[in-house]
Amino acid sequence: MIGLLAEVPYWGQSLLRVLGGLVAVLLPAGTIVYVFLFKMMSFMQSRLGPMEAGPYGSMQLFAEVGKWLQKEDIVPDRADARIFKMAPIIVLVSTFLLVVVVPFGPDAWFTDFETGVFYALAVSSVSVLGILIAGWSSANKYSLLGGLRAAGQLIAYELPMVLAVMGVVIQAGTMNLQKIVVAQNTGSMFGIDAIGHPYVISQFFGFIIFMIAIQAELTQAPFDMPIAESELVSGYMTEYSGFRFLIFFIGEFATAGVFAMIASVLFLGGWGVPFTWFGWTSIDDVANWMNFAGPLIMFTKMMLLVFFIMWIRFSYPRLREDQLQKFAWKGLIPVALLNIMVTSILKVVF
């Protein structure tokens, strides 16, 4: 964005960044809800899904948002009103903070953060705070149980997520997401550089662990214990209605989109195509049109990854609480630690 907008004054750049951030969070969220939640789930269940609003029901989401916005903003009588109102906003803000480090093209980034990966992992853990206080401030036992389950689950699965990313950082030798993209697209495997070196191949175990961990971080089934509707009504969201529920809802799917983007940056080469295709050797050679093609490539990869997340969500039944914790602590974390060890040994050897 710096290269493109060198002549734009600072306030203009900031405004564009804010607008870009809104688009980068809300557009994927809307698309994910329509394509996967409305249509794909319906087709998997042999029904059509929404068909009335707009062609093939494509305007359904606007109708839903309108409905939610019209609803009364209800706060339970015995709830802690101020914190109750604050909680969904903390969750959504952490999503917006997350998208800040994701690069969308050679110059199309919000901020070129040297410790990008680390920052993303840190900020994503802030949303736990919002979920916890949402559960507590509702003054409802189901909500509190949901909030506590969510916190336990998110803490447990944050560890394998961090450890899985470590393998990528060791291979790329940097924590800057932009440089990780470049490292994958300029790399080669066994001397063949036709498809670059996407880390999904050499970090396959890391990729699988990361995808399982984000499935749990997003509390999508089979890891949806915190909002298990047959046990806890709706977990920490039970008491929320109207636009505060809408914020949680947007937060859930926007975070799915942003996590999928981060996964595509870490493992699938992000916005880039293998640089040898066009004879580029470094990021400075990359043509300017990549600033427009990059976001589209990124969006495609994101949709592919969200497709897998949703596919699993609609296919598997919920895990039990103890199975869920055992799976993280006794399954994923040891494998992730082993992956780090093997990766660093191979990094030193080669």
Add this chain to the structure above:
Amino acid sequence: MIAQNIGFWIIATVMIFAALRVVTTNNVVHAALWLVVVLAGAAAQYILLAAEFVAVTQVLVYIGAVMVLFLFGTMLTRAKIGTESDLNNSYKKLGIPVALVMLVAMGVALVSSFGDEKLPQTATVVSTQEISDQIFGPYLLPFWALSFVLLAAVVGAIVLARKD
């Protein structure tokens, strides 16, 4: 006065107000949330000092882990909604002199070690690589010692939690 100084004073004021609310509020969860504001303010100050690695670590460790566990613990055991009357105990008065002594000690330490020294106006960001080179080079022994302390804490927690 440069912009960073103005930023520092705004954040510092918010931090002091939040710190006072931590000890004066009548609800445990509210106190914990005010503490989150203080810790986030510290992270913001690190960013102003161009120490982004420390800032991110502050968010990850204190807000993302310590405060979440803290809230988790209080909510699991005793957090009521509304005001609680039994939050203050007889050690309240002892706390004030201890806090003052700490303030004076840290102030004296800061002034005597830095005095009138100023940070260079064009501070360069210390890269993460340099930090790791330092940790695994000259500071390797303290780093190891720290990990032993953490290991001891983990073992201690398991011993305390086990029923048999």
